[in-house]
Amino acid sequence: MKVAELAKSLGTTADSVRYYTRLGLLKPAKSVNGYKSYSNKEVSRLKFILSARNLGFSVADIKEIINESEDGKSACPLVRSLIKERLEETEKQFQAMLALRGKMSSALSRWEEMEDKAPTANMVCHLIENFEQIKKA
Amino acid sequence: MKVAELAKSLGTTADSVRYYTRLGLLKPAKSVNGYKSYSNKEVSRLKFILSARNLGFSVADIKEIINESEDGKSACPLVRSLIKERLEETEKQFQAMLALRGKMSSALSRWEEMEDKAPTANMVCHLIENFEQIKKA
DNA sequence: CTTAGACCTGTGTCTAAGACACAGGTCAAG
DNA sequence: CTTGACCTGTGTCTTAGACACAGGTCTAAG
Structure with a gap:
């Protein structure tokens, strides 16, 4: 999936997806042409991010939360x-x-x-x- | 008056005064040592800015308002x-x-x-x- | 095959209203 | 004259993306 596809599929903007990616919340693979390629795992990850934003968490909060969960805790x-x-x-x-x-x-x-x-x-x-x-x- | 004096006399910070000055809302004279020198006119001008900020006007609004009044309107x-x-x-x-x-x-x-x-x-x-x-x- | 145009991409810059860092200047006490 | 405390202007940083832009990709027509 390319950035705009991912964004549209969850009702957000390509710029937001790029922003989350820049911060390391999403980790797309690199496509041959240099474009970022998002997998299904990125889809649920983004879904999480959007839910959390919607609940008032800051993006920094979300980063912290994701880090914690990536440590298995x-x-x-x-x-x-x-x-x-x-x-x-x-x-x-x-x-x-x-x-x-x-x-x-x-x-x-x-x-x-x-x-x-x-x-x-x-x-x-x-x-x-x-x-x-x-x-x- | 130096920037910190002006700020303290009206209960705001030197950084805010510097910010308004940078935008041209305050126009201090240059002191010999390079410091900015604020006159009594600047005091009432700053008083106006703080009142307007307190009422929810943006700094850009305030700039527009001041411009209008400086045209005599x-x-x-x-x-x-x-x-x-x-x-x-x-x-x-x-x-x-x-x-x-x-x-x-x-x-x-x-x-x-x-x-x-x-x-x-x-x-x-x-x-x-x-x-x-x-x-x- | 080539070209045109539409669309898409990543990167870099911009936003509001100051807060903060920092190198250097100033001033009073000794 | 020097030490130290404080002050100054300038430059960078903050949020959460939006926007601009040069260039790449893709589809359709020729």
């Missing part, structure tokens, strides 16, 4: 520990986005009733520069 | 239009994170009751590789 403990970390990070980012969304949405609605102003020497845009202060008041 | 219409875009993006990412958080959390709790398994030729980790399928069942 069970990767399950590592997997549980990694997802705990990733979930905590996701939770933090989620809260941050929640707060940001609120701020943006309140800014947007407030700004719609405010007039335009020309910039001055020390003010680029009064909408932005007065936003936090108004909030305090 | 009011940046307000641009600011309103940009925040609408950014808010939509944020909303999308927020929904994606919400879904991801749910998936991760359900994976974590399910995996805690599942046993470890050694890898096989076509399976790296059964926790991950069976997750979607179990969900369907």
